[in-house]
Amino acid sequence: MTFGGVLLLLILLSSLVPGVLIFFVAEQRRRLRTVLNMSGAVIKLLLVVVLLEGVREGLFFQLSFNVLPGLAFVLHADALSILFIALSAVLWLVTTIYAIGYLENSPNRSRFFGFFSLCVFTTTGIALAGNLFTFLIFYELLTLATYPLVVHRGTAPSLRAGRQYLIYTLGGGVALLIGVVGLNLLAGSQPFTPGGYLGVLAGQHDTELKILFVLMILGFGVKSALVPLHGWLPQAMVAPAPVSALLHAVAVVKAGAFGIVRLVQDVFGTGLLIYLDLLLVVLLLASVTIVYGSLRALMQTDIKRRLAFSTVSQVSYITLGVTLAGPIGFIGGLAHLVHQGLMKITLFFCAGNFAETLGVHRIDQLNGIGRRMPWTMAAFTVGALGMIGLPPMAGFISKWYLAQGALEVGQQWVIGVLILSSLLNMMYFLPVLYRAWFKPPMEQWPQERLKTRWETHLSLLLPPLFTALLALLAGLLAGMSTSPLAWAELITLRNYAL
Amino acid sequence: MDLSLHPHWAVWCIVVPLLASGLAVLVPRWGKTVGVVGALLTLLAVGGATLHLLAHGPQRIEIGGWGAPLGIQLQLTGPALMMLWMTALVSVPITLYACDYFVTRSQQLRFWPLWLLLWATMNMLYLSADLFNLYITLELISLVAVVLVALAGPKAIRAAIRYLLMNLLGSLCFLLAVALMYGAYGMLDIKMLAEQVEATPLTGLALALMSIGLLLKSALFPLHIWLPPAHAGAPAPVSAVLSALVVKASFYLMLLLWLTLYSSLVTHGLTTLIGVLGIGAILWGSVQALRAARLKQLVAYSTVAQLGYIGLAITLIDVAAWQPVLTFMIAHACAKGAMFLAAGNFQRAAGHDRMALISTALRALPVSVFAFALAGVSLIGLPPSGGFLAKWLLLSAALDSGRWLIALALVGSGLLTALYIFRVLERAMRPGANLQPVGRVSPLMEWSAFGLGLLAILLGFAGVGITQIVAEWPV
Incomplete structure (x- = not known):
């Protein structure tokens, strides 16, 4: 096994091993569990940094063995893997800190953190998967690892949400499985290749390719919450806040979006998809989702549900960028994969803080909360303004590139979608900000916890501040060589061989 | 010493659990020990059989030196080996489990000899090369399995009897088919038969009877009605054996016959x-x-x-x-x-x-x-x-x-x-x-x-x- 292969394996093990060990940690041994959690997260981050530098140098990391004759399990790290894995490594660390504070004194913590680590293990596997077969394995494992987190509280509503989650995701998994098996029969088990590897089949198996592509988009569409496959996402809001944060920012919806990127760019290739007349369909679907998600968000009165529908809308920016099929739009979509993660996790952390500290769940309870919890609300504001796409926030960068990309390929109407969506974003975020900062607070918060030195527990306060800062910097310093945007440009350069 | 050279690993796969079963009857106190050691040694024998297959390919062993069509023959093939592995991999954990599961003395006394005998019979079925031998093993498996179900006590008796009757019916169908085949071709060895079989109505009837009998034992819908009460009512390790292993034996046999003997008629x-x-x-x-x-x-x-x-x-x-x-x-x-x-x-x-x-x-x-x-x-x-x-x-x-x-x-x-x-x-x-x-x-x-x-x-x-x-x- 090469050094590169060992590195990939270590990165996977850095979340698998702590995850398995944590299951055996007795409930009250808080410190041991924290040590396991944190050491896993930190080791992983360090390993990812090594990997990142290697990939930037142009090194190629790979590990593969045969599961069946002619069917390989492949891990590899290309520039696209790095984008996703770096996001998950950073946000896992932050979310772990947050979750430790959030779940203090609640039951079943070992079970929770065990599955939490397994969830990150599978996300990492998705990032490192080198072919569709491997991707499928981790994609399905992700469903299994997240289910216990969604139903963690075990109440009737959460079990119901869990059932719905399973029906959607396992159903999507079936569509994906048929697609993967079918492509495997048509073209063999090939690694992800920039520009796709199915182009040679054009003209021979058009019908099969069309069917298989639609099936796989359905499979990825469920997790990335493409309308009308998004129904599970708002339901899954019954999960504890750190889970929602992780589900929305890195794990589940991103896995779906990442799958679409891989499918369009590295399996079919945009050229073949344009030839098959399929790209426009997905582009339309993404546009509908963007507008529909925003409209539904506008109608919600619950903070977490509003954020959930906002996710439905925002994740489809990634799909939009990829299906525009031009390099600039692609940059925008990829950059948004990171930007949306940073902004949305900030928002969910803040929503969790409001609920945990003051018992505030609904938007009409937010009046004047900016005075009681100024730091949290400041982080929330950064996230919200970023989502709207106000310059120079990260969200603006994404939207700018997406709009340029739309012009580049001559799909002017997409700009209309972007503007409409930004308007709707304003309509559902600005009133929230106004209430929080300018309206007088209620006499009593719904369920206020004992006052602490800071506005809330420190391990709840620091994570959103940190991610808000990152979201801010991702926009302000987008021109620097270490920004998500620069990395998206690097991927695009390599993919389009410009 | 090259372990793969030992010619009789396949025979040991049957003999080891059989001997252990006998020992468990003779010295009931040692039931658990005999069970666990027997299980591990059987696993070892299956490992040996694997080495032999990998090194020398499929194997036919004539028991007592009598060749077909008169003597009993065993054959070790790839699929048979997989079934041996399946049985061994599942049986070892079940054996360990059973050590702590059966608490009453009378249950222990009956479980260990029967269980080891069942294992030996299943291995025998996978290695058998002629129809009559297959019938014997099939019948034995059913009988032993029924007694094991009845270990659960009086409440399982009804299920056990239903199980017995349905399986006897299946065995009967199978026996009839064997008789038809013997009458038509005068031989029972599968390999030799496969070269002789013609698509006559009589052979067709034998195929039908054999398949119905085996499907009954395999509990394929709608012939499954005996299964749920028996599998749900038996003691847990027995349920595990029945559901995991016993129903597979008859399915395997059906597949074997379809793919060899009757491939022209299927x-x-x-x-x-x-x-x-x-x-x-x-x-x-x-x-x-x-x-x-x-x-x-x-x-x-x-x-x-x-x-x-x-x-x-x-x-x-x-x-x-x-x-x-x-x-x-x-x-x-x-x-x-x-x-x-x-x-x-x-x-x-x-x-x-x-x-x-x-x-x-x-x-x-x-x-x-x-x-x-x-x-x-x-x-x-x-x-x-x-x-x-x-x-x-x-x-x-x-x-x-x-x-x-x-x-x-x-x-x-x-x-x-x-x-x-x-x-x-x-x-x-x-x-x-x-x-x-x-x-x-x-x-x-x-x-x-x-x-x-x-x-x-x-x-x-x-x-x-x-x-x-x-x-x-x-x-």
Whole structure:
């Protein structure tokens, strides 16, 4: 096994091993569990940094063995893997800190953190998967690892949400499985290749390719919450806040979006998809989702549900960028994969803080909360303004590139979608900000916890501040060589061989 | 010393458990020790047989030096070896489990000799090369299995008797077919017969009788009615043996006969019929599992559904032959074994297995819940697991030959399975009061269930090995 292969394996093990060990940690041994959690997260981050530098140098990391004759399990790290894995490594660390504070004194913590680590293990596997077969394995494992987190509280509503989650995701998994098996029969088990590897089949198996592509988009569409496959996402809001944060920012919806990127760019290739007349369909679907998600968000009165529908809308920016099929739009979509993660996790952390500290769940309870919890609300504001796409926030960068990309390929109407969506974003975020900062607070918060030195527990306060800062910097310093945007440009350069 | 040179590993696979069974009768005090040592030595013999097959290819052994058509012959082929492995891998954890499960003296006295005898007979069936020998082993398996079911006490007697009657009927059909074949061709050796068989109406009748008999024993829908009460009513380790191993023996035999003896007579219509029955089994078994009021009933009906999956696989034998079916059988054996052992743990801890009240027991035994979950993952066919590998192979075969309906049935059945598996698992997530344990569940009982569940997952990485052995040395 090469050094590169060992590195990939270590990165996977850095979340698998702590995850398995944590299951055996007795409930009250808080410190041991924290040590396991944190050491896993930190080791992983360090390993990812090594990997990142290697990939930037142009090194190629790979590990593969045969599961069946002619069917390989492949891990590899290309520039696209790095984008996703770096996001998950950073946000896992932050979310772990947050979750430790959030779940203090609640039951079943070992079970929770065990599955939490397994969830990150599978996300990492998705990032490192080198072919569709491997991707499928981790994609399905992700469903299994997240289910216990969604139903963690075990109440009737959460079990119901869990059932719905399973029906959607396992159903999507079936569509994906048929697609993967079918492509495997048509073209063999090939690694992800920039520009796709199915182009040679054009003209021979058009019908099969069309069917298989639609099936796989359905499979990825469920997790990335493409309308009308998004129904599970708002339901899954019954999960504890750190889970929602992780589900929305890195794990589940991103896995779906990442799958679409891989499918369009590295399996079919945009050229073949344009030839098959399929790209426009997905582009339309993404546009509908963007507008529909925003409209539904506008109608919600619950903070977490509003954020959930906002996710439905925002994740489809990634799909939009990829299906525009031009390099600039692609940059925008990829950059948004990171930007949306940073902004949305900030928002969910803040929503969790409001609920945990003051018992505030609904938007009409937010009046004047900016005075009681100024730091949290400041982080929330950064996230919200970023989502709207106000310059120079990260969200603006994404939207700018997406709009340029739309012009580049001559799909002017997409700009209309972007503007409409930004308007709707304003309509559902600005009133929230106004209430929080300018309206007088209620006499009593719904369920206020004992006052602490800071506005809330420190391990709840620091994570959103940190991610808000990152979201801010991702926009302000987008021109620097270490920004998500620069990395998206690097991927695009390599993919389009410009 | 080159172990692969020893010529009689295959014989030891039968003799070791047989001797152990005899010893357990003679010295009942040593039951547990004899059981565990016997199990490990049998595993060793199967390992030896594998080395022999890898080094020297398929093997025929004449017992007592008498050749066919007069003497008894054994044959070791790739598929037979896989079945030996399946039996050994599942039997070792079950044996360990049984050490702590049976608490009363009278149960222990009867369990160990019978169980080891059953194991020897199953291995004998896989290695047998002639029809009469196969009939004998088939009959023995049924009889021993019935007595094992009756170990559960008076409440299981009805189920045991129903089991006995249905299986006797199956044996009778099989015996009739054997007689017809002997009358027509004057020989019983499968290999020699296969060269002689002609598509006459008489042979057709023999095929029909044989298939009905074997399907009865394999409990393929709608011939399954004896299975749920017997499998749900037996003691947990026995349920595991019956569901994981015993029903597979007759299915294996049917496949063997179809692919060798009757390959010229097995038509598309016949396999389609089996496929339709398979779909019926999947639907009926899953619905009943979803409605079951008791956990062990749920697991037993899951077996009915999963046997239907084998029925579906049979429609693909013209393009895929042994490999997917064998992979599926091994994966299902590990998973179902783990499930029944875990269910036995919950039942022991709670004193019952009613679904409505099972969640306290589930919460108290997390290791068993994990065992159940791992097994469930394989049954649903989610990666990485043996069940997924089998599904992948079957789905590839179905899509490659353009049988979309079969492909849809394959994946659809996975979703149905998920529904009833999570019906159990979500009960482990409910908060509530702590369990007041009724019976003791030892760590060995928990971890042997877990080990078996883990095996079902690890099988997902053994595809290359299975393919090699089955593809290189088919019957």
